[in-house]
Amino acid sequence: MTINHQEIELIDSFEQISVDIHPTAKDGSKAVAQEIATLIREKQAAKEPAVLGLATGSTPKYLYAELVRLHKEEGLSFKNVVTFNLDEYYPIEPDALQSYNRFMKEHLFNHIDIPESNYHVPDGTIPKEQIKAYAAAYERKIEEAGGIDIQILGIGNNGHIGFNEPGANVNSHTRLVTLDNSTRLANAYEFSNMSQVPRLAVTMGIGTIMKAKKVILLAWGSHKAKIVCRSVEGHSTDQVPASLLQQHPNCKFVIDEQAAAELTRNKEPWLTGDCEWTPKLTRKAVTHLALKLGKPILMLTDKDYNNNGLNDLIVQYGSAYELNIKEFNAIRDTITGWPGGKPGTQLPNHPERSQPEQKRALIFSPHPDDDIISMGGTFIRLHEQGHDVHVAYQTSGNIAVTDEFLLRFIDFAVGFEGMFDIDRSKSSQILEDAKAFIQIKKPSQKDTPEIRAIKGLIRRCEAKATCRYVGIGDENAHFQNLPFYETGLVEKKPMGPEDVQLTVDLLRQLKPQQIYCAGDLADPHGTHKVCLDVIFAALDIVKDEEWAKDCWVWLYKGAWQEWDIHEIEMAVPMSPDQVMQKRLGIFIHQSQKDVVPFQGTDAREFWQRAEERNANTAELFDRLGLQKYAAMEAFVRYHFR
Incomplete structure (x- = not known):
């Protein structure tokens, strides 16, 4: 088979960082897990420690699950592995539900044979006046371990890596930082309400990350597509911290197809080489061009197509007129006021079939x-x-359902029984117990089964x-x-x-x-x-x-x-x-x-x-x-x- 090297180079010609695209997050995570396993085994053979920098949040969950599987089913040992986590909320107790210390134990450390002395997660309980000394000691531990061999990263919607927010210095080291409000909003799903999301965090700096021998950034889902594109194809700037990784000599992004949606190779593939013009891609090109130029589809001209890298379509269809008519009619036919099909008619291009009439x-x-x-x-x-x-x-x-909203309903239910002198002592007791629990409930505490049932x-x-x-x-x-x-x-x-x-x-x-x-x-x-x-x-x-x-x-x-x-x-x-x-x-x-x-x-x-x-x-x-x-x-x- 002859490989067209020019075409391969064109596909990623807009990208300043190497990008591996996988069908799903699980596929990408398995590939990275194999890479980590290879490093661990190579280091074991050389009787050296494998030093990993680890991330938390939803992004690396599949990766950790696969590492656990490799340990349990394929005998991968972690006895020679030393780990350093990127960050931790501040202040936070290590056993709090949202603590990254707890996260790492639940998702990885408790399921593998890594010695407890070999893993390190920033401490969210250090007194504030001792943070600088603690951070410097954290940096020394990384150096004493030989430096990080592979650093795993996620990416925030504003481009943060670790908790290095926009504006973070490329030479920054481990320190206490203030979290951007957009980051707190993004992480609010871990907490009952926004007010409980910490405003501070301890994080490795960008300079620390850049010292790693290899950096692998993971990103899954369409909500990460825009920031992935800005980081990979945009200018290297501290306003998008992940884009600074363009300066790293051995960095790659491992992403799924949804996170790759905004990359030029996917969004405008006709700009990166020859395309196979499927009906779906043709419609994408026509609608994209119309919206980009601010023109209705039927007003697009041959010149519009030719000036925007779409001359192949004009060659295929003969003229903009023919292509415009075809796509306009096809899009018009998707519009219907009859989502269950229109009864008594036979419309071959209708989105839904007309029979049976009542579905x-x-x-x-x-x-x-x-x-x-x-x-x-x-x-x-x-x-x-x-x-x-x-x-x-x-x-x-x-x-x-918030606790405050639950209390409204409990007060109503108990008051209703009292108003009408209804003898429901058992249900009243359940409601009173629930109310008492809510009043002493800690921010990170899980609801009782009874309270969950009432909220449901x-x-x-x-x-x-x-x-x-x-x-x-x-x-x-x-x-x-x-x-x-x-x-x-x-x-x-x-x-x-x-x-x-x-x-x-x-x-x-x-x-x-x-x-x-x-x-x-x-x-x-x-x-x-x-x-x-x-x-x-x-x-x-x-x-x-x-x-x-x-x-x-x-x-x-x-x-x-x-x-x-x-x-x-x-x-x-x-x-x-x-x-x-x-x-x-x-x-x-x-x-x-x-x-x-x-x-x-x-x-x-x-x-x-x-x-x-x-x-x-x-x-x-x-x-x-x-x-x-x-x-x-x-x-x-x-x-x-």
């Missing part, structure tokens, strides 16, 4: 409000158009009220309470067989012709991702059953992000009145109103996010020259067979 539609909602937040307009329209609509609430959502009941009642608001009965609301979620903590268990079986049972019970599920994977604590994996695993089991052969699956987004315009395969428009109707439906979830627990970096309430994203989608269609609507909900079809 059984099953909406999977990861939390008890994702249905109304992400596809409320479509939910309402499906019911109004005569379809048999069911909702499966996959998790209880109990951790997203609050969200269940809100979900049922939403269904009644839409018009469907209580019997069409299915509360799965998937076990993976029920830890009482932000940290969830992996998907298990019971989660999948509960979903298989529901699918077989309902035999839907339409399924809607959340493809919004930017959820900061990962519940959407696990819920989607559960559905996919269940569909794989039932895919050959007769009813499944006539079942279509649509993926929605909305709570955290929206589909890119070129990806959308069904767009359901909403009028201003329908936008207001959806807003009122979201307001039913009062426990999520005003203060949104675990909201990630977006400080807006969910109804605000949904309305702005829906309005933005409609605006993009308008800018492309399509019909003008107040808002649109967007869907992509998933083919599970």
Whole structure:
């Protein structure tokens, strides 16, 4: 086989740091784990220590899980390994739920044979006046160990590495730092509310990181795509600390396909070499060009295409006119007010089939409000158009109910029994015990099972009220309470067989012709991702059953992000009145109103996010020259067979 070296070089010609792209975070983590295992074994053979710099947070979890597996199943020993962690909150006790010391023990150290004296995590309890001396001693320990062989990093949405925020000096060393507000917002999912997120941290400096013999930065998910691109393709600047790694002689980014979405090789691949012009890539090129130039699709010219690296498309289609007409019509055909199919008509280019006219539609909602937040307009329209609509609430959502909101309901329930002299001593005692616990609860303390059950009941009642608001009965609301979620903590268990079986049972019970599920994977604590994996695993089991052969699956987004315009395969428009109707439906979830627990970096309430994203989608269609609507909900079809 002949390799075209020029083409290979062009693919990453915009990138200033080596980038390895893997299909998923698990694939990338396994590759890095093998690299670490090779280093450890080489050092063992040479009777030398392997010195690792380690990171925390959600990013390296798969990496640590794979290292644990290599130890338990393939005999990888860590007896010659010395580790130094990047950072720790300050002040924080080492056994606090959010402590990175505890994180490392739970995810790695407690499961391998590393000597306790060989791992080092910055101490979040050192008196402030002793921090400088402690930090200097931490640096000396790294030097005495021989320096870091491989440094593992994550990346923050503002480009921070460790807790080195924008503006950090390239020569900085271990020190106490103030956390940027955007970093605190991003990490708020680990805490009950924003006020509990520490404002300070102890972190290795960028200078310390740059001394490592090799640096591997991990990044997973679409929410990291923009900052990965700025770090890899932008200028090296302290305003994006990760971009300073361009100056490191042996650094690479290991990312998944979602985190690679903004790289030029993916966003505008026609600028990096020859392309295979698939229908999907063609639509991406046309819509990207139209939005970039601020022109409707039908106004694009041959010159526009030629001046923007798209002359190959013009050669293929003969003229801009022919290409524009084709793509305009295809995008126009994705717009429909009939998400369940339009009865009595045969529209070959309609997103949904018209038969059967009345479908059984099953909406999977990861939390008890994702249905109304992400596809409320479509939910309402499906019911109004005569379809048999069911909702499966996959998790209880109990951790997203604040203690203050819980106390309101406890006071109401106890007061109600007292007002009407109802003898329910057992339930009253449960409520009083819950109230007493909340009043002495520590910030990092897990709720009791009773309190979690009450919080789950609050969200269940809100979900049922939403269904009644839409018009469907209580019997069409299915509360799965998937076990993976029920830890009482932000940290969830992996998907298990019971989660999948509960979903298989529901699918077989309902035999839907339409399924809607959340493809919004930017959820900061990962519940959407696990819920989607559960559905996919269940569909794989039932895919050959007769009813499944006539079942279509649509993926929605909305709570955290929206589909890119070129990806959308069904767009359901909403009028201003329908936008207001959806807003009122979201307001039913009062426990999520005003203060949104675990909201990630977006400080807006969910109804605000949904309305702005829906309005933005409609605006993009308008800018492309399509019909003008107040808002649109967007869907992509998933083919599970």
